[in-house]
Amino acid sequence: MPLAASHAAPAVPPVDEALMRETIRTLSSDEYEGRGPGTAAEPKTLDAIIARFKAAGLQPGNKGQWLQDVPTATISGTNRSPLTITGGAATMTFKPSSDFVVGSYRITPHTEVKDSELVFVGYGINAPELGWNDYAGIDMKGKTAVILVNDPDYAMEGENGLFRGRRMTYYGRWTYKFEEAARQGATAALIIHDTFPAAYGWQVVESSWSGAQHFVQTANDGADQTVANGWVQKPVAEAILKAAGKDLAALTAAAQQKGFKPLPLGLKANLSFDNTIEKANSHNVIGVLPGKTRPDEYVLYTAHWDHLGRCKPDATGDDICNGAIDNATGVAALAALARMNAKAGPAARSQVFLAVTLEESGLLGSEYYAQNPVFPLARTVGGVNMDALYAGGPAKDVTVTGGDKSDLTAILRKVEGEFGLSESSEDHPERGYYYRSDHFSFAKRGVPMFAVERGTDLVNGGKAAGAAISDDYTNVRYHQPSDEYQESWDMSGMLQDVRLFYRLGRELADSTIWPNWHPNDEFRAIRDKSLAQAKGK
Numbered sequence: 001m002p003l004a005a006s007h008a009a010p011a012v013p014p015v016d017e018a019l020m021r022e023t024i025r026t027l028s029s030d031e032y033e034g035r036g037p038g039t040a041a042e043p044k045t046l047d048a049i050i051a052r053f054k055a056a057g058l059q060p061g062n063k064g065q066w067l068q069d070v071p072t073a074t075i076s077g078t079n080r081s082p083l084t085i086t087g088g089a090a091t092m093t094f095k096p097s098s099d100f101v102v103g104s105y106r107i108t109p110h111t112e113v114k115d116s117e118l119v120f121v122g123y124g125i126n127a128p129e130l131g132w133n134d135y136a137g138i139d140m141k142g143k144t145a146v147i148l149v150n151d152p153d154y155a156m157e158g159e160n161g162l163f164r165g166r167r168m169t170y171y172g173r174w175t176y177k178f179e180e181a182a183r184q185g186a187t188a189a190l191i192i193h194d195t196f197p198a199a200y201g202w203q204v205v206e207s208s209w210s211g212a213q214h215f216v217q218t219a220n221d222g223a224d225q226t227v228a229n230g231w232v233q234k235p236v237a238e239a240i241l242k243a244a245g246k247d248l249a250a251l252t253a254a255a256q257q258k259g260f261k262p263l264p265l266g267l268k269a270n271l272s273f274d275n276t277i278e279k280a281n282s283h284n285v286i287g288v289l290p291g292k293t294r295p296d297e298y299v300l301y302t303a304h305w306d307h308l309g310r311c312k313p314d315a316t317g318d319d320i321c322n323g324a325i326d327n328a329t330g331v332a333a334l335a336a337l338a339r340m341n342a343k344a345g346p347a348a349r350s351q352v353f354l355a356v357t358l359e360e361s362g363l364l365g366s367e368y369y370a371q372n373p374v375f376p377l378a379r380t381v382g383g384v385n386m387d388a389l390y391a392g393g394p395a396k397d398v399t400v401t402g403g404d405k406s407d408l409t410a411i412l413r414k415v416e417g418e419f420g421l422s423e424s425s426e427d428h429p430e431r432g433y434y435y436r437s438d439h440f441s442f443a444k445r446g447v448p449m450f451a452v453e454r455g456t457d458l459v460n461g462g463k464a465a466g467a468a469i470s471d472d473y474t475n476v477r478y479h480q481p482s483d484e485y486q487e488s489w490d491m492s493g494m495l496q497d498v499r500l501f502y503r504l505g506r507e508l509a510d511s512t513i514w515p516n517w518h519p520n521d522e523f524r525a526i527r528d529k530s531l532a533q534a535k536g537k
């Protein structure tokens with residue numbers, strides 16, 4: 001039950017609605033061409049954000065500069081050979097695109113996997129906090145991991161399994177499986193596609209892996225990644241396992257049991273392809289309000305400024321994806337929060353306002369910041385990410401993405417109490433949305449981040465009204481030229497959102513607590529390690 005708003009609740013400065021509207025109107029106008037990174041719209045957008053940060057009273061956050069360079073590399077695979085499997089009764093050959101997809105995370109003109117031993121590694125999960133290691137006792141050097149999609153208990157009804165049942169954990173995301181295979185030193189990693197646990201068909205995998213892949217540049221050009229990552233169709237995996245005298249269904253059942261051991265298949269994989277590499281540069285904007293008593297401790301507000309730029313024209317010929325809701329609203333909230341916090345006077349801890357680029361290309365701006373943090377992540381207490389605030393009225397509830405993962409839950413519940421708000425879970429916990437927005441770039445490195453938004457049970461009109469707004473956005477506007485600002489927007493719900501974000505951020509910034517992940521959470525170990533290292537210095 002929500003508590004009644006308490007008289008003791010801390011004051012919240014007024015949200016500047018005019019500033020919010022003016023920022024959304026400006027950033028989503030046709031003049032800004034949908035804010036495509038690397039286009040003529042980028043410098044305009046950066047200037048507009050800096051002007052608002054300055055006016056609010058922020059200081060430049062990157063060693064006296066407002067901007068952080070975000071160097072990127074786009075890798076496009078070409079001339080893909082078939083996948084050839086040797087070592088069975090007969091050599092097997094599979095076709096690129098229809099049978100398998102593959103790409104490289106390394107910046108290299110040519111990729112070759114030669115006579116690499118195939119090892120079935122179940123779900124490819126190494127989770128020490130759960131006592132689970134699909135790579136137990138094997139050295140993956142030179143080898144190719146064959147990996148099941150999702151995690152062992154995805155098919156459960158509730159969320160009580162070791163891997164939180166039907167709720168997706170990071171261990172179930174395909175990105176994790178490639179990262180872990182690389183940590184294990186594998187040469188290559190192949191995920192076995194399966195429509196139900198993957199939640200999308202082969203054509204989605206095929207189309208997203210046939211085009212260019214975007215990365216942030218790293219000092220070693222991706223040398224710590226595997227040589228090649230890819231997916232194979234389920235019948236292809238079945239055929240390969242059959243050639244090894246194994247059965248996919250039986251191996252899947254075995255892999256769902258604790259104590260599963262990786263299984264060398266006695267077969268070898270061969271494939272090759274070329275890579276075309278394009279390098280580019282975009283920018284994050286960073287402003288800071290230094291803390292009063294503990295300025296070397298940091299609390300984040302983040303929002304992505306980029307959108308899709310020029311896109312597929314609609315029926316009227318409009319080819320500008322303006323990105324008003326996604327995410328001019330988040331940047332407007334960032335500007336409003338900067339002003340509110342500056343007006344309230346410095347918090348105990350420093351507050352960092354970070355407008356990141358290239359979210360739409362795969363969270364690259366936040367990923368780059370997290371790889372190259374201006375303020376140490378071990379001194380970063382936590383933060384609030386804002387992506388797509390809806391027009392419309394206030395809600396009775398708050399929707400939490402990712403569920404109860406950390407000590408931030410207690411802070412959220414306290415603030416919900418102040419506002420008299422109830423809490424709702426996201427609609428599709430199996431889809432893993434927590435792992436698909438900018439807060440995740442921080443979470444995966446141990447920094448706890450709020451991922452909350454206004455719920456859909458509206459004060460006026462209840463759930464029907466909330467669903468109508470959310471359906472209109474999802475079906476008619478999301479990533480389309482019609483995501484435009486209208487003067488007729490009811491801003492009252494967005495103002496409620498900003499007040500909530502103010503309190504969440506301010507609660508962290510004025511306290512001495514160091515929120516951590518719950519003991520069995522996937523990000524607990526990395527946070528413990530990072531905090532221990534910081535203490536040791």
Ligand SMILES: [Zn+2]
Binds near residue numbers: 304359
């Ligand atoms: Zn967005």
